[in-house]
Amino acid sequence: MKKSSLIFFVLCLVTAANAQDIYKEQRGGWLQKAEESKPPLIETIKQPVTLVTLVQDDNVFQHWKAVKSKPVDSLYNNSFKKQSGVVVDFGEHLTGYFTFSVEELNRAADAPLRIKFTFGEVPSELATPFDPYPGGLSRAWLQDEIITISDVPSTITIPRRFAFCYVKMELLGSSVYSDFRITNVSFKASTSVNTTPGALAATTNKMIGDIDRIGLTTLKECMQTVYEDGPKRDRRLWIGDLYLESLANIYSYKNYALTKHCLYLLAGLSYEDGVAPSNVFERPKPHPQINPLFDYALIYDVAVKEYVQATGDKQTALDLWPLIKQQLEIPKKYLGEDGMLDYEKANKEWWLFFDWRNGLDKQAALQGVVIWAYKNTYELAKMIGKENEVAELPALVKKMTDATHKNLYDKTSGVFVSGKDNQVSYASQAWMVLSGVATKVEGATALKKLPTMQNVVYPGAPYLYHYVIEAMIQCDLKQEAKELLTNYWGGMVNKGADTFWEVYDPKDDFLSPYKFFPVNSYCHAWSCTPVYFIRKYPEIFQQ
Amino acid sequence: MKKSSLIFFVLCLVTAANAQDIYKEQRGGWLQKAEESKPPLIETIKQPVTLVTLVQDDNVFQHWKAVKSKPVDSLYNNSFKKQSGVVVDFGEHLTGYFTFSVEELNRAADAPLRIKFTFGEVPSELATPFDPYPGGLSRAWLQDEIITISDVPSTITIPRRFAFCYVKMELLGSSVYSDFRITNVSFKASTSVNTTPGALAATTNKMIGDIDRIGLTTLKECMQTVYEDGPKRDRRLWIGDLYLESLANIYSYKNYALTKHCLYLLAGLSYEDGVAPSNVFERPKPHPQINPLFDYALIYDVAVKEYVQATGDKQTALDLWPLIKQQLEIPKKYLGEDGMLDYEKANKEWWLFFDWRNGLDKQAALQGVVIWAYKNTYELAKMIGKENEVAELPALVKKMTDATHKNLYDKTSGVFVSGKDNQVSYASQAWMVLSGVATKVEGATALKKLPTMQNVVYPGAPYLYHYVIEAMIQCDLKQEAKELLTNYWGGMVNKGADTFWEVYDPKDDFLSPYKFFPVNSYCHAWSCTPVYFIRKYPEIFQQ
Incomplete structure (x- = not known):
């Protein structure tokens, strides 16, 4: 579909139900500019770094940890039949597409293979049975795929996009007459980040450095062709997440094309009654979820203001x-x-909205x-x-x-x-x-x-912590702001986070707004906000 | 890969282990001619004909039957959430690729979908739990696939090739906040059959007519780019099946290019010690299974003789x-x-081999x-x-x-x-x-x-019935041959067969050489042989 016909399609979609589209003059232009400012994805082929063993331990986050076991070659060089359940660690959080090969060992394969791959952002996702599924969100968010391989040898890329650090591989079916191995495991990782942010001041303490590093990874992973809320879930553009991500971006990756793209996309997909859409999808074709959210609609304006202040791009604001x-x-x-x-x-x-609480x-x-x-x-x-x-x-x-x-x-x-x-x-x-x-x-x-005080309602999710810390800084509670940031995000660091989580309650590792902690997102945009604080206020956080 | 490099690859593969390839002079030419004679697949887009309900009934084959329920439109026009478990009937046995669409109902989908598709040649395959799998062959032969759909709307073709009449669709995951429907179910069916055989004599009795029709379907479904043993399982070229299929082909579809292709392919992939390979695979690249079979090696010669007798193509036999x-x-x-x-x-x-018994x-x-x-x-x-x-x-x-x-x-x-x-x-x-x-x-x-007599060892599989009936005809036991054919294959007809089965014991509907009857092939080459008898000996079978 050509760009112009795509935009026409979206226009029809948005305006079909109601001729009273208050943006009928502007919508086409906004969608056109959204298309034009869509950032390219930077793709990198990644290799696994080690095999790991999952170990139950009541003293670690969600009671499971991944312990380095053997080199990846030991997967590649031996029959997979004897390694069912093996867990491969890529050493970092990645978002993209998984590829592997199967090869015959000794004798021509005389039957198809059936392998289950489970991708996890955290170790517990690989160790917790998914079924019967007790969660409130779609079971399909969980990242397990059963693949039938009709031809051996072959190289297969699973068509679904994954977000993960670890992948578990379980053999569900093979011939007793022939053997095979899995080789050439790789991952095409994507992000729209194309710069490296500057180093923090040498005076920065280690924990702040760790929080910044993990926050940067979190942000980078969420920066795809839109500011996603989470690359595992919900993989879409919410105004609330966009606001925090675009703030952090100003002080780190400076990918202003992405912000511009998102602002135009939200405008082009805004509701016909004039309200900015709480969230939109780019795929399969750009479209909004009809789900108006009061505070997010207002935050849209503030996001534009911050963008113009950072870039001087007044034309976008005028548009x-x-x-x-x-x-x-x-x-x-x-x-x-x-x-x-x-x-x-x-x-x-x-x-x-304001908070999950x-x-x-x-x-x-x-x-x-x-x-x-x-x-x-x-x-x-x-x-x-x-x-x-x-x-x-x-x-x-x-x-x-x-x-x-x-x-x-x-x-x-x-x-x-x-x-x-x-x-x-x-x-x-x-x-x-x-x-x-x-x-x-x-x-x-x-x-x-x-x-x-007694009976105070505490923040639920990292999203609200952003506003609390910003408020503290505005009141000159600099030490308190630093302490809160260090304690809250540092808690995740101490629990082994590679990326910051959608949900984090220091007292309950298993908290889930969706009744099943494996469906939580463990790389979530609204948790990247320390990057913004640490880099915007060096006098507070880098001393 | 170009044809010539592919042939070089196969040559390397076959000869790598041992320099003593007795066909090193001929192998390249045989593979070249196999490539050149590969028949094109005729592809046809098929639509489902009805929805069916699976009904348990101890009086029917394997105790399950498919009863027509609603028109296919009732699947397309209603929420799939309320139809999980629906069974779609294509009305005939087909081999190829399955496509379906998902569309939003009412509201933008806000989560991926997870749907399990189970394809069955016979109704019991859809009603018998596959796991825990008790069978002796690879679990991956069973035709169930779990598909995650990240984008709605979308149209998806499952990459695996299926052989089936019925497909069951079960919802494993979706959002509680949005609804969807399944539409545009279709199937790209393939065969290398490109002719319609002549009608039987008007004097032919109905049961013989049914056996011939079902035998023709069986043969047509097994005729792909090779004579497959079964399009569901094992999907490859065995000499034993080739022999019976090519005989039936002589008296029906007359696709001699396919026979020629298979004879050259078997030659090109023959074992280095000189033995014709019991079975070969075309995919991912042509290769033999190293599994020598005495009687099949000898039957290769007879298959060539029958081919030359039917076609006059002496050059192939000379090659x-x-x-x-x-x-x-x-x-x-x-x-x-x-x-x-x-x-x-x-x-x-x-x-x-000779028989499964x-x-x-x-x-x-x-x-x-x-x-x-x-x-x-x-x-x-x-x-x-x-x-x-x-x-x-x-x-x-x-x-x-x-x-x-x-x-x-x-x-x-x-x-x-x-x-x-x-x-x-x-x-x-x-x-x-x-x-x-x-x-x-x-x-x-x-x-x-x-x-x-007491203690007589009866035939096990349809394969041996062929040789028994041929022997009867040679001994002028014409009526006995007709009775045996009518009783044995007619038994499958009476039990509702759309295609003839790999395994059929009139006294045991659940017999399986693989310890699990759903993994049996229910459209199997060696059961197509009535086509040969009915059409070669009209004086016996069409009176």
Whole structure:
């Protein structure tokens, strides 16, 4: 399909259900520019580094570790029949396509072979039975494939893309009359990263260096033709992940073509009612998931602002301006005369995310994200000479800020509260700081007080840790920010992470929002954020 | 790889282990002619005809039948999630490649799909659990494939070749958030058959007509780029199957290019010591299985003779003459002065086949096949002016015939016996007749007596039935031949066969030489032989 007909197809797809596409003038151009800015993938052929044995150990992450056993040649030089269950270690997290050969030993193979390959980002994925599958997401995310090989010798590339460090190979079928071996295991690894970031200051402590290195790998693996959330799962472009990845990219790989591509792609696939899509797929053809997400739509604007600030590429912001401006409308439907959003109504009509944490009250975070997005969008408008089109923003920000402070700041306890039950959470404090509702002093006081209080709702996923650490830095809680980053991400380092995980609770290695920890992503975009902090704030993190 | 380099590769392969290749002069030319005579495959896109339900019924073959349920559109037009386990019937046995599409329903798919496809030649293959696998052959022969589909919509062709009538589809993984359907199921069916055989005489009874039709389908499905033994299993060229298929082909499809291709391929891949290979593989590159089989090596000569007789293509026989002549040497090592072969020694040093039947004593059959092959090869030699090179054959045949009659004919009981225990079997009588050891009268008497005797070893597989029926016809037991053919193959017809089976015991639907009946082939070359009999002897079978 030619580029132009592809774009026409997507246009038809997006607009088919409803002729009222508010971007009907712009959509074609946005998709065209998305296509034009699509970054090439850099492909590298990788070889395994060693065979490993899986060892159960209650003292390690998820109770399984991979222990170096034999050189890879011992796989290649011996009958595979005697090695079923062997685990090959590539020594690093890779994303791409797996190739292997089978060769006859001694005698012509007289029957097909059946081999099961299980790819794991972490050792427990290779040691935990997948079936019967208890998880809440599709069983098909788990990376096991059963391959029938009709011809021997042959070289086979499994058509599915994998993300992994380790691969287990199990023999499910072969002739008793003939023997074979597996050879030439290789992997075509891909990423759109094409630069090497600078070294950290020599003064950087080892743990920060490790966190930075693992964060860089995490980011690199998620940077494919879009900023994926996770190369194993969900393999797509979410605005929330894009925001954190593109920030980290500014301070590391500087692949601005990728950011530009993603911003245009999101615009081209935005919903017909004007909302920026929470997430989109590039394959088989670019299309959005119809799943509007309030906070992500607003974060889109901030992502554009950060991109323009880093690159000076005002033309992109001008192109995208209709979409950017339209996101400002989303909160207005819920905004009362008093400057407070109708949280109950918004929560009923929208998906509000902010964090994976059951029971989190999101009223304060919602007020915060709107004010923060309005402020950032106004800054962006000024950069590109559009402030007259959003002239109401400063007054709106002021009104909402005052109302929020009045309604949600509890002077007695010195923290911000949220919802009918006056819930106290990290999410609420972070967004009150980032929005500027909290003064530096109030923010610092609140953030320092949280660990001493009862019934505080802690962050669930690494995503929220980003906003908490950013808030700490804004309140000059530099040591606390460094400690939190070191403790949280350092916890993963100490548990053997090669890439940072989607889900990490220091107290529960088996936590999964999907009821089955092997389906968690163990290389996840929103966990790459230490790269941003460590490199943006060297005076805090590299000392 | 170019043709010439491929041939060079095969030459290297065959000759690498031993410089003493007795065909080093001819092998290259034989492989070249094999390549040149390779028949094209005729490919046809087929659509399913109905959905079926599998119903357990102790009164049907292997206790499962497929009952027509809904039109195929009901699969295509509804969510697949609610149809997991559906069985699609293509209405005929097909060999080739399966394609299907998945399409979104209502909402963009947000996760990959995992679907298991099980292909069956007979209904029981879809209803019998394959694991834990109890069979003796490779588990990989069973036709179940688990497919992960990363992108929706998409159209997928499973790379493995299947042979089937029915396909079951089971959902193993999908998102709870999005729905999908399966559409556009199709199958690219292949055969090298490119003609339609003539109709049978109007006088032919219905059962003979059914047997002929099913036999033709069986033969057509096995005729690919070689005469395969079975398109599901073992998918390769055996001399024994080639012989029966090429006989049936002479009286039906007349694809002589295929026969020629197979004869040259077997020659090009013959063993370095001169023996014709029991079986060869075309893929991934032409190569033999090193598994010498005494009776098949001799049958090679007879297959060439039948081919030349049907086509007049003497040049092929002249080309292949060194191989043909060399097969005559195999028995000589075991031949005593008395004209009897040293059966014990031959049985120890060779695989002797004749039939799948435990306990069959093969002494008589061995004497018979050698005499029969010698006679036929002498006839062939005369056709191509080579009789002076095998001038010893007539005397040898006479000596062996007399000795065999003297030693193995039991005048008292009127049957031929075999081995130390004087075993009486159908195999022995058949080969005594075909070799001419038995006179017509002796043969007829013996064959008619067998059903009245105790402890007779009956035929095991359809392969031996061919030789028994041919022997009956030679002894003028026309009615008995017709009855045996009608009873045996008609038994499969009555049990619902669409193609004839590798293994058929009227008393045991679950018989398997491989300890697991689903791994049996249910479309097997050596069962196509009724086509030959019905069409070669219309005066017997079409009246």
